Structure formats: structure tokens, C-alpha cells
């Protein structure tokens with residue numbers, strides 16, 4: 001039975017557009033996968049390991065092929081716990097608001113812990129970089145206060161979807177689909193119908209995911 005890992009990046013609860021769209025997706029996914037399991041990582045309540053000087057040192061040493069020290073073992077164990085939980089999933093749902101043209105810092109923190117040599121990506125002098133995560137489906141649910149459609153003033157600052165697809169592809173996840181709801185900040189007259197539309201799209205997507 002499949003396990004779906006839901007990584008939730010909005011700090012808002014009932015008011016969150018991305019969470020409401022993700023809920024519609026999950027309701028229909030659960031209906032179509034009665035024996036399936038949903039593992040949820042709420043990035044605002046989850047205690048992620050810090051990724052500081054120790055983590056950065058471990059990563060750079062590992063990349064350079066330097067033998068680990070005994071202190072590195074503890075760092076590795078913390079990182080490994082996060083990667084193991086991620087790798088245990090068969091499918092992924094990432095619900096995420098745009099913050100300052102990219103993703104909230106909690107999701108960036110998660111990515112900084114997860115993207116590690118030997119765990120989620122590899123490097124070979126002949127081949128270059130390659131992902132170590134088996135290519136499993138990823139559903140992105142992305143929300144934004146404004147619009148980043150081609151021709152819009154800030155379209156060139158769209159680093160939310162492009163960043164997520166880029167970094168997921170880097171670790172091996174290329175089968176990525178996205179439901180994008182824009183203009184959440186334009187008031188209910190605009191956002192209510194857009195939310196209904198995105199939720200309906202999510203319910204359909206959840207049936208066959």
C-alpha cells in the first residue's frame with residue numbers, strides 16, 4: 001500500500017490557500033487509496049535538525065572525499081533520519097506558498113538538510129551529478145498572492161515553482177505536476193472562484209495519483 005509524504009510549508013491553518021487545496025487533493029487520494037498512508041511533515045511544527053557549521057562541514061568533507069571524524073557520525077545520523085523518512089515514501093505532495101518570490105525558509109531548511117551527497121544525490125567525475133531518489137511522482141500545490149504569468153511585471157521573479165522543480169530534479173524526482181493558484185491576495189471576489197477551481201483540479205488529480 002502506498003505511502004504519500006505530504007510536506008506542508010504554509011504556517012497558516014484554516015486560512016491557508018495551499019493547505020485547503022492540498023486537503024482537497026488528500027481527500028480524493030485517500031478515497032482512491034483506502035489502504036494508503038499519509039505521512040505529514042508540517043514544517044512549522046516539525047523539529048528539524050539545525051543545518052549549521054557542523055552540517056556544512058560534513059557536507060563539504062563528504063563531497064571532497066575526506067574521511068569522516070567521530071563527531072561527523074552524530075551529524076550524519078541527524079541528516080540521515082530526515083532523508084530516510086523522505087526516501088520511505090512512494091509519492092510526494094508539497095503544498096507551498098510563495099514567499100519573496102521563492103519558498104518559505106522552513107522549506108528551504110528542509111531542503112538544505114535533505115539534499116546530501118550519498119543520500120539523495122551523487123557525483124561522478126565522468127557522469128557529473130545524478131539523483132539518488134527513485135523517480136516517484138510529486139504533486140506540487142503552489143499559491144501566490146500575485147500573478148507571475150508571462151508578461152506580468154514580476155514574472156521574471158518566479159523562483160518558487162522553478163526552484164522546487166529544479167532541486168527535486170537534481171535529487172532524481174522529475175515526474176512533477178503542479179497546481180498553481182495565483183492572485184490569492186486580490187480579495188474574495190477574485191480568490192473564491194480561483195480557490196474552488198484549484199480545489200476541483202486537486203480533487204481530480206488526487207484520484208489518479
Ligand SMILES: Cc1cc2nc3c(=O)[nH]c(=O)nc-3n(C[C@H](O)[C@H](O)[C@H](O)COP(=O)(O)O)c2cc1C
Pocket residue numbers: 010011012015016017018019096097098099100101102143144145146147184185
Ligand atoms: C512573508 C510573505 C512573503 C510573501 N511573498 C510573496 C511574493 O513574493 N509574491 C507573491 O505573489 N505573494 C507573496 N506573498 C503572499 C502569499 O504568497 C499568499 O498569501 C499565499 O496565498 C500564501 O499561501 P498560503 O495561503 O497557503 O499560506 C507573501 C506572503 C508572506 C506572508
